[in-house]
Amino acid sequence: GRADTFYAAVGGEDTFRRLVARFYEGVAQDPVLRPLYPEQDLGPAEERLRGFLIQYWGGPSTYSQLRGHPRLRMRHVPFAIGAAERDAWLTHMHDALDSLDLAPAHAQVLWDYLSSAAHSLQNRSD
Ligand code: HEM
Numbered sequence: 587g588r589a590d591t592f593y594a595a596v597g598g599e600d601t602f603r604r605l606v607a608r609f610y611e612g613v614a615q616d617p618v619l620r621p622l623y624p625e626q627d628l629g630p631a632e633e634r635l636r637g638f639l640i641q642y643w644g645g646p647s648t649y650s651q652l653r654g655h656p657r658l659r660m661r662h663v664p665f666a667i668g669a670a671e672r673d674a675w676l677t678h679m680h681d682a683l684d685s686l687d688l689a690p691a692h693a694q695v696l697w698d699y700l701s702s703a704a705h706s707l708q709n710r711s712d
Pocket of ligand 1: 619622623624630631632634635638653658661662665667671672675676700703704705707708
């Protein structure tokens with residue numbers, strides 16, 4: 587892969603693997619979020635989110651080879667995402683990000699993106 591990507595700078599696949607694994611450990615325990623996930627096995631959802639983030643930050647584009655254009659807004663329409671769901675998602679993502687011990691500037695870039703993406707995917711007002 588290219589050496590000059592944010593993906594490479596933060597540690598490549600291993601970093602995103604750890605981020606998303608930790609995030610889904612939180613989702614698995616969460617009474618607000620867990621019921622939204624249609625599949626019993628969270629493994630495939632974990633793989634999709636990991637693949638998307640890797641591609642977004644400049645790593646391999648395996649996600650789109652498997653799934654096509656991300657169209658995240660459209661793909662989240664079936665799930666009722668109000669402020670509570672958005673905040674629960676962000677709480678687990680923040681814990682996961684903290685667990686990585688990235689350079690603060692890198693963690694901040696990731697957090698700004700994840701936070702604004704989560705706000706943009708809210709599709710219910712409550
Ligand atoms: C898929 C919930 C935010 C990226 C999903 C799924 C659910 C969900 C229930 C279906 C699981 C699956 O089959 O893959 C939520 C909730 C969010 C949220 C409650 C709170 C705001 C985000 C954000 C991102 C994201 C911020 C990206 C930065 C994805 C991706 C998929 C997905 C890539 C798989 C799309 C596909 O290829 O089908 N999400 N999500 N989600 N989500 Fe989210």
